Amino acid sequence: MNTKNRFLPALSAAAVTALLLAACAPATPAAPTEAPAPAPTEAPAPTAAPAPTEAPAATEAPAPAAGAMMKVEAPNCDYGGTMKAIEAVDELTVKFTLCTPDPAFPYKIAGDSFAILDADYLNDTGGDSNKISENPVGTGPYKLKEWKRGESITYEAFADYWGEKAKTPTAVLRWSKEAAQRLLELQSGNADGMSNVGPDDFETVEKDPSLKLIEVPAANIFYIGFNNTIPPFDDDRVRLAFAYGINRQRIVDDYYPRGSVVATSFVPTSFAVGASPNVPWHEYNPEKAKELLKEAGKENLEVTLTYRDVVRGYLPNPGIVAQEIQAQLKEIGVNVKIEVKESGAFLDSVTAGKEAFYLLGWGADYPDATNFLDYHFGPENKQYGKPYDDIVALLKEGASTADLAKRQAAYDKVNELLKKYVPMIPVAHGGSALAFRADVEGAHANPVSALVFAVMAPPRDTFVYVQNAEPISLHCADESDGETFTACAQIYETLLRFKLGTAEVEPALAVSYESNADLTEWTFKLRPGVKFHNGATLDANDVVATMAAQWDAKNPNHKGRTGSFEYWTAYFGSFLNAQ
Amino acid sequence: MQESLSAPIATVPAREASRLRVQSPFARTMRRLLHNRSAQVGLVIISLLVLVAIFADVIAPYAYDQQIRQSGLRRRSPPCIHLLGCDRDKPQLLMGLDGNFRDLFSRVVYGSRLSLQIGFLTTGAAILIGTLLGAAAGYAGGWADNIIMRAMDVLLAFPSLLLAIAIVSVLGPGLINTLLAVAIVSIPIYARVVRSSVLSVKEMDYIAASRALGASPLRILFVRILPNSLTPVIVVGTLGIATAILDAAGLSFLGLGAQPPTPEWGLMLGEERNSVFNAPHLVFFPGIAIMITVLGFNLLGDGLRDALDPRRKA
Numbered sequence: 105m106n107t108k109n110r111f112l113p114a115l116s117a118a119a120v121t122a123l124l125l126a127a128c129a130p131a132t133p134a135a136p137t138e139a140p141a142p143a144p145t146e147a148p149a150p151t152a153a154p155a156p157t158e159a160p161a162a163t164e165a166p167a168p169a170a171g172a173m174m175k176v177e178a179p180n181c182d183y184g185g186t187m188k189a190i191e192a193v194d195e196l197t198v199k200f201t202l203c204t205p206d207p208a209f210p211y212k213i214a215g216d217s218f219a220i221l222d223a224d225y226l227n228d229t230g231g232d233s234n235k236i237s238e239n240p241v242g243t244g245p246y247k248l249k250e251w252k253r254g255e256s257i258t259y260e261a262f263a264d265y266w267g268e269k270a271k272t273p274t275a276v277l278r279w280s281k282e283a284a285q286r287l288l289e290l291q292s293g294n295a296d297g298m299s300n301v302g303p304d305d306f307e308t309v310e311k312d313p314s315l316k317l318i319e320v321p322a323a324n325i326f327y328i329g330f331n332n333t334i335p336p337f338d339d340d341r342v343r344l345a346f347a348y349g350i351n352r353q354r355i356v357d358d359y360y361p362r363g364s365v366v367a368t369s370f371v372p373t374s375f376a377v378g379a380s381p382n383v384p385w386h387e388y389n390p391e392k393a394k395e396l397l398k399e400a401g402k403e404n405l406e407v408t409l410t411y412r413d414v415v416r417g418y419l420p421n422p423g424i425v426a427q428e429i430q431a432q433l434k435e436i437g438v439n440v441k442i443e444v445k446e447s448g449a450f451l452d453s454v455t456a457g458k459e460a461f462y463l464l465g466w467g468a469d470y471p472d473a474t475n476f477l478d479y480h481f482g483p484e485n486k487q488y489g490k491p492y493d494d495i496v497a498l499l500k501e502g503a504s505t506a507d508l509a510k511r512q513a514a515y516d517k518v519n520e521l522l523k524k525y526v527p528m529i530p531v532a533h534g535g536s537a538l539a540f541r542a543d544v545e546g547a548h549a550n551p552v553s554a555l556v557f558a559v560m561a562p563p564r565d566t567f568v569y570v571q572n573a574e575p576i577s578l579h580c581a582d583e584s585d586g587e588t589f590t591a592c593a594q595i596y597e598t599l600l601r602f603k604l605g606t607a608e609v610e611p612a613l614a615v616s617y618e619s620n621a622d623l624t625e626w627t628f629k630l631r632p633g634v635k636f637h638n639g640a641t642l643d644a645n646d647v648v649a650t651m652a653a654q655w656d657a658k659n660p661n662h663k664g665r666t667g668s669f670e671y672w673t674a675y676f677g678s679f680l681n682a683q
Numbered sequence: 684m685q686e687s688l689s690a691p692i693a694t695v696p697a698r699e700a701s702r703l704r705v706q707s708p709f710a711r712t713m714r715r716l717l718h719n720r721s722a723q724v725g726l727v728i729i730s731l732l733v734l735v736a737i738f739a740d741v742i743a744p745y746a747y748d749q750q751i752r753q754s755g756l757r758r759r760s761p762p763c764i765h766l767l768g769c770d771r772d773k774p775q776l777l778m779g780l781d782g783n784f785r786d787l788f789s790r791v792v793y794g795s796r797l798s799l800q801i802g803f804l805t806t807g808a809a810i811l812i813g814t815l816l817g818a819a820a821g822y823a824g825g826w827a828d829n830i831i832m833r834a835m836d837v838l839l840a841f842p843s844l845l846l847a848i849a850i851v852s853v854l855g856p857g858l859i860n861t862l863l864a865v866a867i868v869s870i871p872i873y874a875r876v877v878r879s880s881v882l883s884v885k886e887m888d889y890i891a892a893s894r895a896l897g898a899s900p901l902r903i904l905f906v907r908i909l910p911n912s913l914t915p916v917i918v919v920g921t922l923g924i925a926t927a928i929l930d931a932a933g934l935s936f937l938g939l940g941a942q943p944p945t946p947e948w949g950l951m952l953g954e955e956r957n958s959v960f961n962a963p964h965l966v967f968f969p970g971i972a973i974m975i976t977v978l979g980f981n982l983l984g985d986g987l988r989d990a991l992d993p994r995r996k997a
Contacts, residue, residue, distance in 0.1 A: 284957040304759070304961050358758060358784070413938060423954055424782045427943050431750055431783065442943050444856065 174648040176656060176680070178203075184678030188624075190651045192644030196630040198599075198614075200651075205623035207506040210600055211470030213626075214609045216554060216589040217580050217671040219596030222636045223649035231653045231661030236579035240637075242596035243613060245270040245558035247637040254574065259557065259594050264635040271546065271561035276568045277575075277591055283415065286570045290315060290539055296562045297540040297547065297555075299571040299590075303361035303420040309539045316542045318549040319363050322533035323372055323468040323607065324418040325476065328429065329528045332489035334460035336407065341400040343526040347386045349393035349436040355428055356532045359421050363535020369519050370530045371476045377502075377511045378473025380519040385530060393436040408441045411463035412450040415572060416586075417536035418465030426463060457486035465534070467586065468552045469671070471607040473515055474503045479674050481518070481527070488527035495521050506623055553602040554586070554593035581654050582664025584671060595637075599628050599647065613642060656680045715990035722986020728979030736796040743789035744775070747946040750784040751776075758784050759955075759962040778968045782955055783944070787965065790946040791972050797858075797947050798976055801931045802924040805866040809927075810920050812866075813873025814909070820874065821881030822904050832878065835871035843868040843926075844933055851939045858947070861940040865930045869923055876919050880912035887911075914991050922984035925977040932973050948973045 177189035181203035189201040202209070212218070222241055229235040240248050245267070246259035257277040261270035278295065280286050283302030289295040291312065301309055301317065309317045328350065330337040337343055356366045368385055371378030397403055411426050419425060423444070430440040445453070453459050469475050479485070483496045495518055502514035522528075538555070540547035544567070546559040560567045575591035576583055583589070601612035611617075614628040634642035653661035654672040657679040662669075673679070706714075716722045735742060745751065751774060760780040763769040778787035820831040838846070850864035884890065885908055893907050932949025934940035936956075941947035943954070948969040955965035 282957055284959055287960075302957050304958065308961060421782070423943060427783045430944060431748065434748075444938050444942070 172645065174645045174652070176648060176652040177201075178680050183680060183682070185655070185676050185680065187655055187676045187680070190648050190655070192648045193627070195643050196632055198628045198630065198644045198647045200626045200628075202624045202626070205504050205506070207503075207623055208470060208472040208474050209619070209623070209626050210609050210617060211472060211475075212675045214553070214598050214600040214602055214612075215469050215671055215675075216593050216596070216598065217583065217669075218651070218654075219580060219592060219598050220613055220642065220647055221596070221650045221653075222638060222640045222642075223646045224640060225636070225638055226649055226653060226661050229661075231579075231581075231659075231663040233577040233579040233582055233663070233665035237577045240578040240592075240595050241640075243634050243636055243642060244593070244595045244597050246275055246594040248578065248595060249274070251578070257575070257591055261558075262637055264639075266631060266634045268558075270558040272557075272565060272567040274566040275557040275560070275594065276566060277557075277594075278568065278570045279572060279574045279587065280570055281572060287539070289570050290541065293541070295541075295568045295570045296544050296560070296564075297538060297567070297569045299538055299555075299569075300415055300417070300420070301361075301537045301539045303359070305539075306361055306537060309537075314542050315539055316544075316547065317537050317539050318547060319535060319537045320417060320549045321374065321551045322364060322417070322535045323374065323471060323551045324416075324465055324533055325367055325370055325372065325530055326418040326463070326465040326532045326534055327367075327370070327528040327530050329454070329459070329462045329464055329487060330489075330526065331457055331460050331487070332525075332527060333457070334489065336400075336402050336405060337460055338489075339400050339402065340525065341396045342402055342405070344386075345393040345396035345400070345402075345436065346433070346438075347393075347526045347529050348389045348396065349433055349438070350429065350529055350531070351388045351432055352385070352529070352531045353388065354432075355425060359425050359428060360532055361420060361535050361537070363537075365533050365535075367530035367533055370480070370522060370528075371473050371515070372468070372533050375471050375473055375476075377508055378477060378515050380512075380516045383516060383519045383523060385523065390436050397437065403437055405438045406441070407438060407461050408443055409461050409463065410443045410445050410450065410453075410459050412447040413444050414447050416465055416534075417467060418532070418534040419463065420534060420536065422463065429463075454487050457489060459487075468607070470552055473511070474499075477515070477518060478503060481522070484673075484677075492521065492525055492527070495525075548605045550602060550605060552607045554590040556604060557594050559604065577665050579664060581650075581672075582666060582669050599630075613647075657682045712990050716986055719986040719989055721982040722990065725979050725982030725984070725986055728975060729983060732795055732799060732976060732979065735792055736799050739792050739796050743786075743792040745786040745789040747790045747793040748785065748944045749789075751780065751786060752784060756780065756784075758782055759958060759965060761962070761964055779962070779964045781951070781965055782958070782962075785944075787951075787968055790951060791948070791968050793946040794948045794951065794969065794972060795976070797941065797945065798928050798932070798973070801858075801862060801865070802928045802976075802980070805862050805869065805927040805931070806920055806924045808862075808866040809869040809923065810873050810916060813870045814877045814913075814916060816870070817874035817877030818881050818904060818909055818912070821878035822885060822900075822908065828878075831874070835874045838868070838871045839875075841868075844930055847930055847934055848937070848939060851934060856939045856942065858941045858945065861931050861934050864934070865927050868930065869927060872919060872923065873916060876915050877912060880915050881908055884908050884912045918984055918988045918991060921980055921987055925980035925984070928973065928980070929977055 173192040173194065175189065175191040178185070178187065181188060186203045186206065187200070188203050191199045193199050219242060225241045237251070243266070245262055245265045247262045249258040249260045251257045259275040261273050280289070283300060283305065286298040287302065287305055287308070290298045306317060309315045330343050332338055352366050356364050368381055369379040369383070373379040373381060397405065409426060409429065411422050413422050415422065426442050430442055433440050454462055454464060466476060466480070478499050481491065481495045481499060483491050485491060498514045498518045502511045502518065505511060538549045541562065543563055545561040555569065557567055557569065571587050571590055573587045575588040576585055577588065578592055578595065580589055580592035580596065597612050599612060599614040600609040600617065602608065603610045613631055613634060615631045617626060617628045619626045630642060630644060630647070636642065653659050654669045655676070656662060658681040753774065756773065758780055759782055760776065762779040763773050763776045765771055765775050776786055776788065778791060781787045781790065816831050820828040847864040847868045850867060851860050854860040854863065890903060890907055893903050931940055935947045935949030936953035938953060941950050943950065951969040952966055955962065958965050
């Protein structure tokens with residue numbers, strides 16, 4: 105592994121040199137004498153590749169490479185997606201053209217699944233998650249040193265990082281399912297930080313002078329989902345009865361940590377638009393619930409409630425909350441059988457529309473209503489059974505303008521309809537917290553994005569973080585799991601990123617961006633001189649190649665782990681050239 | 684009047700008779716068992732458990748899924764015992780409240796029912812099937828013996844809990860499937876024990892005599908051989924109940940066995956495993972309950988082994 109790692113940058117450096125030689129030979133005669141010289145001497149050094157001396161040559165001479173500027177374009181907008189074209193305008197400019205206006209585009213592009221990969225590297229690996237996870241190449245402040253499967257991931261600082269270098273030379277990511285065990289690791293000094301403090305451990309952490317608690321704002325939703333095609337939930341009155349029969353206040357008061365609030369709408373109230381405090385959810389009313397069930401002829405109902413035993417900010421106590429719901433529904437004469445399912449199987453089953461009555465939630469990827477409402481109540485989603493056409497139409501209206509008042513008006517109507525149809529019961533926006541050792545400088549919590557290890561500065565030369573679960577791969581284009589994003593975010597970077605501790609975007613690999621008045625054309629100016637871990641330099645073609653691999657189903661690099669590229673389809677609709 | 688007359692006459696022959704009469708094996712075993720210290724302790728524990736299980740409705744102050752809501756009463760509250768000076772305004776909670784506001788004591792009491800059922804049912808089923816298989820193998824011999832016993836060897840080659848997990852994963856989680864899995868996993872142990880004991884019994888003279896008298900093979904097997912080969916099964920079975928309870932608790936702990944809100948001890952442990960530090964009573968009491976039950980069956984099993992040992996003289 106180690107020898108391979110040393111060798112690869114050298115190899116790719118040589119490859120880059122060779123390419124540049126071929127490209128620059130006619131234009132800059134000085135290059136041939138310069139290039140071969142450093143290559144042999146520099147090769148053994150793992151990070152200091154010859155590329156730095158070559159890089160300016162590439163940026164100074166865009167002309168020879170101009171013919172190779174990539175452009176991927178959809179023939180029209182009828183293929184089912186909202187992306188029209190992605191184009192490398194010049195060496196450091198990328199333009200995205202959309203079919204419909206998208207005010208949230210900068211937030212979407214800042215997501216960890218849109219991290220930029222080196223085009224040549226992507227071609228070499230064929231976009232295969234397994235190969236990429238073996239030897240990930242990004243532009244981030246850390247590069248992968250070793251992934252001991254089932255145990256830990258070790259990162260080492262990347263010496264040629266374009267921005268402020270990592271504060272700690274080595275970072276280690278570990279995982280443990282049990283909150284108590286994570287806390288024990290932190291207390292014993294084996295770890296510097298942990299994710300998801302157990303809801304009952306907030307006080308323990310605060311009382312311990314060697315630890316500090318950082319609360320994460322509740323940008324999420326926990327809901328009880330129904331499928332309107334599976335009996336007895338195909339009867340609107342049954343779903344409405346359940347909505348009346350669930351005491352959401354009691355669930356939040358009793359089982360959620362502080363910082364949690366009862367949900368009035370599906371979208372958190374902290375967002376600019378989407379939540380409708382003037383359209384509050386049904387009040388708890390068990391008598392009315394019983395009446396409705398009686399009216400529907402569904403007394404002594406027997407139903408099965410499914411959930412996955414995975415702790416999330418929106419649902420810190422899955423099993424216990426499930427039993428609480430069971431107890432509450434018993435009061436309105438509904439017998440609930442509880443069934444725990446394996447996480448992956450459960451999600452697949454929900455997505456396929458096979459779960460009738462389930463507990464699930466959603467954590468924000470970016471602070472906009474579209475991230476909550478469009479994903480869940482859009483035309484493609486089968487998890488609630490048959491989509492509601494009037495909601496779908498209103499969502500489209502809400503997403504196609506930047507005028508906040510108009511958007512809110514559309515979303516108010518959506519919330520009215522959600523209240524009427526009850527495809528789900530919004531229960532809570534759950535507060536959660538991270539804990540760090542008190543001496544870790546730079547400790548922070550991000551509301552929507554992954555934790556940034558590079559700013560962590562414990563008075564030791566290793567930063568150790570323990571999270572819930574092992575990452576699935578290190579190719580996050582085809583992942584949707586938060587634990588996996590934490591692992592990726594240290595290695596890769598996106599065009600824009602979320603400012604530390606906030607949900608606002610700031611430039612990262614792009615230095616600036618602008619859009620046309622319709623919000624359909626987004627142009628990004630790339631940061632010059634950004635190095636990949638393999639020594640290659642970032643240019644516009646890398647961006648186009650990265651995006652095309654996700655967008656175009658016929659692209660040779662459109663492989664990933666399962667090939668579903670969930671975030672791409674959630675944000676931009678169908679793939680290009682999809683069957 | 685009658686007493687004085689009859690007593691002197693009756694006693695002499697009675698004493699004579701008792702000296703001459705051979706004690707029945709059952710009575711002898713019982714006598715030995717009751718004199719065995721570890722069996723005494725085991726019997727007391729198990730009898731208590733059985734009583735608790737039978738009278739769970741009477742003993743438990745609340746239903747196992749009843750939430751106790753009262754202002755000022757937090758979930759996972761520690762035990763509150765009035766005799767030990769707990770505020771009398773609060774409800775008496777011998778083992779505290781669990782994570783869902785339910786009385787832990789009631790749940791542990793109802794849990795004894797489940798655990799005993801699990802232990803007896805799975806072991807009973809396993810003994811039934813294992814005995815039949817083992818007897819058939821031992822009595823028939825030859826290829827039947829080979830096939831049955833190699834199959835049992837394969838089953839034995841898996842760690843029992845791992846095999847049970849595999850079975851439950853295929854069948855789906857649930858109490859019934861757990862019972863099945865644990866039963867299947869323990870079959871080979873009994874098959875082996877019965878086979879070896881059948882092998883030795885079938886060479887006895889009285890079997891040859893029975894055969895010479897023209898008894899059918901089935902009659903020989905079920906009337907002559909089996910009753911005489913069951914002694915070791917009783918010992919192994921008693922110890923096996925303990926193992927079965929442990930296995931079922933383990934499966935429930937992993938979320939594969941009983942489903943909430945069933946008051947299964949292993950499930951109760953598993954649900955509150957993250958509260959070890961801030962509410963230790965929630966894992967302590969179900970854990971202790973499992974431990975005591977398993978200890979009881981183990982002690983009784985040990986005592987039985989000593990009592991049934993033919994080499995030991997009373």
